[in-house]
Amino acid sequence: MLANILVVGSGGREHALSWKLSQSSKVETVFTSPGNGGTENNVPIDVTNLDELADFAQKNNCFTVVGPEVPLAAGIVDKFNKLNLKIFGPSQMAAQLESSKIWAKNFMKRNDIPTARFEIFDDAQKAEDYVNSLEYNVVVKADGLAAGKGVIVCNSNNEAISAIQTILVKKTFGDAGNRIIVEERLDGIEASYIALSDGEIAIPMASSQDHKRIFDNDDGPNTGGMGAYSPTPVIDDVLAEKIQKKIIDKTIRSMKNEGIVFKGFLYAGIMIRDNEPYVLEYNVRMGDPECQPIVMRMDFDLYDYFVASVEGKLSSMPLPSWKNQYAVCVVLASDGYPESYVKGEEISGFDSISNQAYVFHAGTKKIDGKIVSDGGRVLGVTALGESLEIAINNVYDATEKITWAHKYCRKDIGKKGLAYF
Ligand SMILES: Nc1ncnc2c1ncn2[C@@H]1O[C@H](COP(=O)(O)OP(=O)(O)O)[C@@H](O)[C@H]1O
Ligand SMILES: [Mg+2]
Known part of the structure; x- marks a missing residue:
């Protein structure tokens, strides 16, 4: 029997997950709640409305995939499990790795996972x-x-x-x-490392680098993320192995020792100093926009891996295979973001995007068949390429074809990776 999927969330990450899952031969219909102008089969339920989400999943016999952290921290997985509904992601206890930075720091300290020195204050x-x-x-x-x-x-x-x-x-x-953490500032190079766990083992997903600031050269205020690329040469094979052993595997094992089964994506924000990785933070879900380039490089059925994570059977799965290409995602934002900006502007150019790029939607909605801007981060244009440089060229070719009155994007996404070749 084919599966129905419910993807919870409305950003570029959720569009990317929906897009990938809908390609599975085992999947019938992918619903997204609440979704955006690019996702199909939108269900108008807020991500915090756990009762209605559970109701919908039950009636439509869905396997649920949770994008953002807020419903995970609110215990959506525990609630669905009690109702015998299948859901991919960590329990509320496991989600503390992200929902309480203090919990995470103390966890790292008692389990000897490398992180910056710190103290806690109220x-x-x-x-x-x-x-x-x-x-x-x-x-x-x-x-x-x-x-x-x-x-x-x-x-x-x-x-x-x-x-x-x-x-x-x-x-x-x-x-x-x-309460706050006061921790040592580590000066080094920042990257992200994402793994998938079933509570027993964790398999590497991909490395990536996000671009948090609004302006080129990492200037200006922080945003939700203006672009990302994957894999990143900042994390070479030696470093990847260190991160996997000293951080990812140790985290999953230590959680288990403490009686907490961690299932889902485990995302480690890493600072690399003198070739050693330190955890800046954990996320218990995919990053946004990191998810978009990572998903484009997947050469495997993501649904199979989600099921294996939920069932604790990842060790029986083959290692996932990846396209031997780079992927770059450039976020097209509303000019003025992250401060004030206008919404409701019609976006055009979708038809002229060639098939080496894909446009993931975030802050958009569909009105009378037209796509209009509806948020700060509007679209995540994502492209593949044989090299990072080619992927960058491909993605910027595509971003130029998409237009609306107050479009803004950074021009240097991926550039910091080029220095490594
Ligand atoms: N100990 C640290 N040293 C240097 N920079 C840090 C440190 N901790 C966090 N940062 C910077 O602050 C950013 C946000 O911190 P993070 O812990 O990832 O929190 P969040 O993503 O929840 O805002 C990081 O991406 C990193 O650039
Ligand atoms: Mg962070």
Whole structure:
């Protein structure tokens, strides 16, 4: 019998997952909830409405795949499991690796997983005294989920003190900032490493590099991500093996030892310093936009691997095979993002995209058959190429064909990888 799938979420990541899963010969219909202008079979249920999502999955006999962290942290997997519904992703306990940065840091410390030195505070004065006692720069982090905004990288004690005020006293991130981490700033090269686990073993998915800042050369404020490419030469085979053993395998094993079965994507944000990897953070799901280039390179049936993860049978699966190509995703955003921008502008050019590129939708909606902008990050144009350079050329050829009045994108996505060849 063919399976129905429910992909939970509405971003480029969820469009990419839906797109890939719909290619499986074992899949009948892919629903996306709430989805966007590019996804098919949209179901208008918010990602936090766990009751209605469960209801829909039950009635339509769906295997559910969760894109974003918020429903995972809210316990969607536990809820579905209780109802005997099949769902891919970590339990609420396992999701603490992402939903509480303090939980994750303490977990890494007690299990000897390499990460920056840190202390935890709920008192601003004590945090400030601590900062003043240090000889190195720090990063101040809100404990809870803050949509990628709760981390402040500081260049001086004054900046650190104002970061402490912002999070602990002004409560800019609400209860997510009831407690903070003050950790050593590690200066090195940043990359991401994603694996897939069934609670027993973890198989590598791919390496990638995200581009968080709004402007070229990593200038300007942070965003949800302006582009990504995969694989990244920053992580060579030697380093990949180190990350797999010292971080990924150790995390899954330590979780198990602590009585927590980790199933799902395990994403390690890594800083590489003197050829050694350190965990900056865990995510318990795919990154967005990293997911888009990674999915384009998959030469295997993702659904099979999701099922194997849920059933604890990854060790019986062959290692996934990847296209021997690079993939680059350039995010097309509304001009003005991440601050204010206009929505509702008609987008054109989709028909002129050749088949070496694919346009994943994020902040779009379909009105009377037309696609209009409906968010900050609007589209994720993604292309393959035999080399990183060719993939970059291919993706920028494609981005030029897509137009609307207030389109903005970075022009240097992937460039930092070129230096390694
Ligand atoms: N210890 C650290 N040293 C240097 N930079 C850091 C450190 N921790 C975080 N960062 C920077 O801050 C960014 C955001 O931090 P992260 O922990 O990934 O939180 P989130 O993604 O939840 O905002 C990272 O991508 C990295 O660039
Ligand atoms: Mg991060």
